[in-house]
Amino acid sequence: MLCKRIIPCLDVKDGRVVKGTNFINLIDAGSPVELAERYSKEGADELVFLDITASAEKRKTLVSLVSDVAKAIRIPFTVGGGISELGDIEALLKAGADKVSLNSSIVKDHNLITQAARRFGSQAVVAAIDIKFNGSQYKVYVKGGREETELLGMEWCKLAADLGAGEILLTSMDKDGTKEGYDVDFLKELTSTVTVPVIASGGAGKKEDFLEAFKYANVDACLAASLFHFDILKIKELKLYLKENNITIRI
């Protein structure tokens, strides 16, 4: 049977991994290649690199980083952050990335999902969707959560999948950084609405949160950042716990 996946997420700025809480107090956490190797050895099933650099030289740095990471690890990885054109996607995949994660650009131009899926295959296109509950409904946010859009969470997820995205990376902005657990109610509805795999993101604080996301919400993968970066939870320990609780997982 297909295994559930554990995915550490690395924030990259100017070619270095940074860690911090809610994008403030960023500390240099080392080279992306070294951290990728470490997580890969510890049993990560996949990695996500999120580029938070804001400079003109961005693409060049990112492509060379992807190429270095691809040489060092033998597990799949996704790259995201400011990717807006087919040419960018092609350069990143050619350098050795397996998937790209698209967020603001596909909200602006829905057609980009279909074009990318046709050219590179759905399996290479991850729709990253950030949602926030406004008291009555879930709204979609872009630009790193700074800008609210007209889109409704569930509708946009469904449309992104229909347009050709091969996976949905769903981040709950309400839960992100709280360590209270993933937004399992939204995720549960999402996994019964779309037929593509769903990655839960935002809110993981302990082992039980992962179990709940897999068992109750039936997600396919769980993503976490600070929990792994700050060594609060070891990937191996987490995977053993999930296995003991009858989750199909690769040890």
Added chain:
Amino acid sequence: MIALIDYGAGNVASVANALTVLEEDFKITKNETEICRASKIIFPGVGEASFAIKQLHMANLFSLLRMVKKPILGICLGMQLMADHSTEGGVTCLGIFPGTVEKFDPAKTKVPHMGWNDIEITSESKLFRDIKSGEYFYFANSYYVPVSEYTTSITDNNIKFSSAMEKGNYYGVQFHPEKSGDAGLKLLKNFIELC
């Protein structure tokens, strides 16, 4: 020298990286002469079947790959293109393995089939030397080749499909050995050294 075929529909970089780790002599090419001179061929593939077949025709490789006598390993879409026909784009493929490539049914399972899944080895193959049933490999596919007499391993995604196939000098794997950690490297090494 191993010819790593780059026909514009493959994830060549990752396979090239794996071959570099294994310290193998290889050349990325779509040139007929170079492919003919190689001792072995690796035929990767990512993307859409009818587009990939069109690329093979444009590079004059379709007939060559049908007739080649040296060991050739199709990876992912590369293996699917070795079947008779694919329902993805309704295209005639190389016709090495009998049968038609089908799409996973979204009513029964998630599509794409994405992530680590185990294999059940169903018949002896040099590819699996020192690799046991139950080993995990990384998959990323929406289509699959049904089980046939040439299937050497089966994987279960709510439907059982061919995760590896073999017929004479033709080998195929549905998963990505170049992305499957140590087991994947082992399988590539087996292809290079034993097949």
